[in-house]
Amino acid sequence: MKKLHIVGILLIAVSVGVIISTIADSSTYSNFTEASQNPNTDFMVVGQLNLEKEMNYDPEVSPYFSFYLVDGHGKEEIVKFKGNKPQDFERSDQVVITGRYEEGAFVASKILMKCPSKYNNGNDIEVKSSDS
Amino acid sequence: MEITYLNEHLVPGQIGNIFVATAFVCALFAGLSYFLAEKRGEQSWRSMGRWFFRIHSISILGITASLFYIIFNHYFEYNYAYQHSSTDLPLRYIFSCFWEGQEGSFLLWTFWHVVLGNILIHTSGKWENSVMAVFASVQVLLGSMLLGVYVLGLKIGSNPFLLLRQNPDMMNIPIFQNPTYTDLIEGTGLNPLLQNYWMTIHPPTLFLGFASTLIPFCFAIASLWKRSYHDWLKPTLPWAYFGIMILGTGVLMSGAWAYEALSFGGFWAWDPVENASLVPWMFFVAAGHLMLINQKKDRPTSLLTTYAITILTFLLVLYSTYLTRSGILGDTSVHSFADGMPGQLIFFMALYVIFSAGILIFRSRELPSAAEEEVLMSREFWMFIGALVMVIAAFQITFTTSIPVINAIFGTNMAPPVDAVAHFNSWQIPFAIIIALLMALSQFLKYRKTDFKDFIRKIALSSSIALILAVLIAYSFQIANGILIFMLFASLLTAIANLDYFTRILKGKIKNGGASIAHIGFGLVLLGSLLSAGLQETISVNTSGIDIRMKGEEGNANLENILLYKNDTLSMGDFRVTYAGKKKEGINMFYEVNYSQKESAEKEGFSLFPRIQLNKMMGNVPEPDTRHFWNRDLFTYVSYVNQQDFDEEYNADYQVADTFVLSKGDSEVFAPYLMTLRTVSTEVDRDSLKLTGSDIAIKAVCAMDDMHGKITVLEPILVIRDNRIFYIHGESAALGVRLSLVNVNPEDGSMTIIYEKDQNKKEDFIIMKAVIFPYINVLWIGCLIMILGIALSIYNRISRNRSK
Numbered sequence: 001m002k003k004l005h006i007v008g009i010l011l012i013a014v015s016v017g018v019i020i021s022t023i024a025d026s027s028t029y030s031n032f033t034e035a036s037q038n039p040n041t042d043f044m045v046v047g048q049l050n051l052e053k054e055m056n057y058d059p060e061v062s063p064y065f066s067f068y069l070v071d072g073h074g075k076e077e078i079v080k081f082k083g084n085k086p087q088d089f090e091r092s093d094q095v096v097i098t099g100r101y102e103e104g105a106f107v108a109s110k111i112l113m114k115c116p117s118k119y120n121n122g123n124d125i126e127v128k129s130s131d132s
Numbered sequence: 133m134e135i136t137y138l139n140e141h142l143v144p145g146q147i148g149n150i151f152v153a154t155a156f157v158c159a160l161f162a163g164l165s166y167f168l169a170e171k172r173g174e175q176s177w178r179s180m181g182r183w184f185f186r187i188h189s190i191s192i193l194g195i196t197a198s199l200f201y202i203i204f205n206h207y208f209e210y211n212y213a214y215q216h217s218s219t220d221l222p223l224r225y226i227f228s229c230f231w232e233g234q235e236g237s238f239l240l241w242t243f244w245h246v247v248l249g250n251i252l253i254h255t256s257g258k259w260e261n262s263v264m265a266v267f268a269s270v271q272v273l274l275g276s277m278l279l280g281v282y283v284l285g286l287k288i289g290s291n292p293f294l295l296l297r298q299n300p301d302m303m304n305i306p307i308f309q310n311p312t313y314t315d316l317i318e319g320t321g322l323n324p325l326l327q328n329y330w331m332t333i334h335p336p337t338l339f340l341g342f343a344s345t346l347i348p349f350c351f352a353i354a355s356l357w358k359r360s361y362h363d364w365l366k367p368t369l370p371w372a373y374f375g376i377m378i379l380g381t382g383v384l385m386s387g388a389w390a391y392e393a394l395s396f397g398g399f400w401a402w403d404p405v406e407n408a409s410l411v412p413w414m415f416f417v418a419a420g421h422l423m424l425i426n427q428k429k430d431r432p433t434s435l436l437t438t439y440a441i442t443i444l445t446f447l448l449v450l451y452s453t454y455l456t457r458s459g460i461l462g463d464t465s466v467h468s469f470a471d472g473m474p475g476q477l478i479f480f481m482a483l484y485v486i487f488s489a490g491i492l493i494f495r496s497r498e499l500p501s502a503a504e505e506e507v508l509m510s511r512e513f514w515m516f517i518g519a520l521v522m523v524i525a526a527f528q529i530t531f532t533t534s535i536p537v538i539n540a541i542f543g544t545n546m547a548p549p550v551d552a553v554a555h556f557n558s559w560q561i562p563f564a565i566i567i568a569l570l571m572a573l574s575q576f577l578k579y580r581k582t583d584f585k586d587f588i589r590k591i592a593l594s595s596s597i598a599l600i601l602a603v604l605i606a607y608s609f610q611i612a613n614g615i616l617i618f619m620l621f622a623s624l625l626t627a628i629a630n631l632d633y634f635t636r637i638l639k640g641k642i643k644n645g646g647a648s649i650a651h652i653g654f655g656l657v658l659l660g661s662l663l664s665a666g667l668q669e670t671i672s673v674n675t676s677g678i679d680i681r682m683k684g685e686e687g688n689a690n691l692e693n694i695l696l697y698k699n700d701t702l703s704m705g706d707f708r709v710t711y712a713g714k715k716k717e718g719i720n721m722f723y724e725v726n727y728s729q730k731e732s733a734e735k736e737g738f739s740l741f742p743r744i745q746l747n748k749m750m751g752n753v754p755e756p757d758t759r760h761f762w763n764r765d766l767f768t769y770v771s772y773v774n775q776q777d778f779d780e781e782y783n784a785d786y787q788v789a790d791t792f793v794l795s796k797g798d799s800e801v802f803a804p805y806l807m808t809l810r811t812v813s814t815e816v817d818r819d820s821l822k823l824t825g826s827d828i829a830i831k832a833v834c835a836m837d838d839m840h841g842k843i844t845v846l847e848p849i850l851v852i853r854d855n856r857i858f859y860i861h862g863e864s865a866a867l868g869v870r871l872s873l874v875n876v877n878p879e880d881g882s883m884t885i886i887y888e889k890d891q892n893k894k895e896d897f898i899i900m901k902a903v904i905f906p907y908i909n910v911l912w913i914g915c916l917i918m919i920l921g922i923a924l925s926i927y928n929r930i931s932r933n934r935s936k
Contacts, residue, residue, distance in 0.1 A: 003508065007516075015524065018531055021559070022549075022555075025532075025550075026535060027546075027550045044547040084771045110550075
């Protein structure tokens with residue numbers, strides 16, 4: 001067997017590894033119902049802010065930020081974020097949060113805000129939890 | 133009813149549109165002429181081709197100039213100016229507006245193609261006809277991106293000179309009923325993130341890099357076409373390394389921009405858009421090295437791979453344009469630009485994929501290949517392996533970045549890895565180690581065959597130095613992670629072995645040292661990223677005593693942001709930090725944060741001014757400020773501030789807090805202020821207060837000292853008019869304090885002052901994050917050395933090509 005054949009086989013093996021690992025590492029866009037059935041597993045939930053309910057952020061009292069999010073299935077849940085409130089959070093029309101249920105509450109580690117399309121020239125804002 | 137609009141400036145747009153049409157048509161004819169010139173070998177077709185390409189070039193310049201003219205003069209009746217600029221935009225950002233939008237960025241790309249194409253016409257010699265035919269075909273497709281015409285119901289391209297009232301999303305707005313509407317409109321302005329000096333230089337550099345991938349592509353296709361499988365490498369090599377240098381610089385600049393202007397907290401975040409420009413560079417580097425291997429005339433070992441990777445480099449530039457411009461990354465990227473025309477781009481890509489794959493497969497049997505087997509101990513074998521590892525590494529990045537594309541094609545619902553940085557690092561660190569080791573060791577292998585013992589003897593010195601240094605650094609920084617120590621060793625070895633090669637084998641001759649110097653730089657880049665990213669330390673841990681643990685979590689009480697009240701001093705790492713106040717300058721609110729080192733002989737501290745850029749249209753954006761020390765950077769940004777800083781309709785709510793009787797010179801503590809009644813006077817500005825000559829007015833001059841050296845003077849006034857008393861308050865919105873002088877005791881002259889406090893006013897505070905990046909300068913120095921090294925080797929190669 002030629003050396004190049006060995007190299008070729010190795011190459012294919014690594015590529016297959018890359019694909020499998022990416023699929024294994026990838027998460028799924030999900031909803032609160034699914035996430036609540038699998039606590040302590042990370043999910044990405046796409047949803048819209050419920051602006052009628054109060055967002056709670058008073059950094060002088062508590063460094064945590066909480067808000068209400070309605071997922072794609074219409075389920076509403078309070079989300080706790082371990083970090084500060086993103087600037088202009090109210091203006092986002094869609095929010096992608098990454099996080100998990102911990103003891104019955106959804107705790108987000110990352111927030112990606114989608115701003116209204118009229119502003120959308122590169123204006124999506126990503127905020128990471130302060131301990132990630 | 134047809135409205136006749138007044139005050140519109142239609143001429144620049146009309147001129148621009150003429151240029152758009154001319155550019156497209158001339159590119160088409162240039163391609164055809166060059167094609168016929170190659171087919172028939174007639175001189176006349178070649179000069180036709182040249183002329184058409186020149187007219188095409190002038191037209192592209194004309195489009196650029198017209199668009200600049202429109203933006204520069206704030207003609208907001210044009211959609212492009214309306215969407216990407218505004219009157220108050222500083223002049224230096226006018227360039228950024230130009231390439232913010234899709235049309236402008238295609239124009240910038242085409243512009244660089246035109247520049248490169250004109251150089252090629254004069255330098256490519258016998259390759260001119262075939263190379264320029266391929267080149268012009270790309271210009272036809274790029275030119276079509278600017279047309280903005282409808283053919284059989286399909287929209288072809290997007291016109292940069294579209295009028296606002298022709299924009300389908302805007303045309304029904306009632307303002308266009310007004311013939312003089314141009315007086316009423318104002319541009320929406322430039323995205324605040326792009327209002328940064330890096331944004332004026334990094335897109336042109338990046339696009340020049342993208343543009344330069346076209347030249348090796350054209351040579352590759354032309355050589356397959358002409359069945360001249362070997363001659364193309366010599367003229368292509370300088371271009372390939374030029375492209376590698378420029379594209380590499382562009383990628384590094386985008387990292388520098390992210391570091392300086394974004395609050396990512398680092399220079400590389402594995403963001404999909406960043407990845408989209410890194411991947412073509414990695415392919416380009418692999419292609420460049422494969423070209424070097426195959427250049428040796430007698431024995432082309434891997435010509436087919438060289439062709440494939442060279443062609444893929446250009447196709448990946450198209451793909452990355454598709455990724456960033458089509459909006460498909462929308463859910464995953466911080467900065468995707470959702471205003472593309474995916475259909476046309478996909479067509480463009482598919483056309484070139486099919487065309488180049490077809491010609492390569494068609495010719496693959498004819499490609500010459502080496503009769504003998506590769507020698508294991510040869511430089512070219514390991515360079516080949518290195519190039520392949522680079523390609524695999526790039527493939528890994530592309531695959532994960534393409535998750536949204538995979539979803540779109542297969543209807544799956546995958547989301548990108550939750551922890552993208554960890555995901556990419558788990559693959560890219562091992563790849564980087566392998567590449568670094570190959571870069572260090574293969575220099576010492578000879579082309580053809582090397583004696584194994586001789587090789588070991590040559591690398592022994594640098595290997596032992598690198599090993600000792602790696603152990604020392606790992607020990608002193610307490611790096612315990614095995615794979616990081618290995619990477620530390622590999623990157624040190626790359627830098628040291630190449631330095632050794634340069635000084636011992638090349639005897640320090642700069643002329644031949646380009647490759648070694650570039651590799652030293654690359655080793656330092658790896659080392660700098662490892663140290664600065666791996667050892668970065670967030671020093672702004674919450675020490676305020678607020679300890680609200682979330683249920684079920686441990687050790688999370690120390691959050692990586694601190695709350696600083698104005699004039700408070702907190703301890704942070706080996707610094708003391710004080711928030712000294714804010715000031716507004718133009719569109720920026722600057723927050724002054726004073727630092728002083730705890731254990732430093734010099735008492736002098738320094739101040740950082742992280743800012744928040746105020747932008748009503750697009751939201752406020754925090755921007756960091758960084759203090760550069762020789763061995764570390766202190767990176768600070770404000771992550772949250774008292775929102776009252778920005779409220780325009782702020783309603784104060786004054787409530788009586790206290791009443792005091794004071795005589796002249798008395799002081800009283802109104803926490804947090806010390807108030808002193810300085811003096812009493814009857815001299816008031818009657819005109820501005822609208823008082824008549826018969827009114828009696830008494831003014832109390834009160835100094836409010838905030839105990840930190842800042843004194844605000846308030847002057848409440850008591851007015852008596854026709855036996856009626858009224859008060860003019862002394863008020864400071866900034867302090868949230870209102871004073872009223874309500875009584876003057878005629879016997880002892882003492883004053884009764886009511887002190888009111890704004891209940892809505894919150895104390896001035898910021899929440900900020902501070903991160904230390906150690907030895908980040910190693911990274912930047914590495915970048916410069918690498919660029920210098922590549923530049924040297926290009927220079928050397930061109931002068932060698934000339935002298936032959």
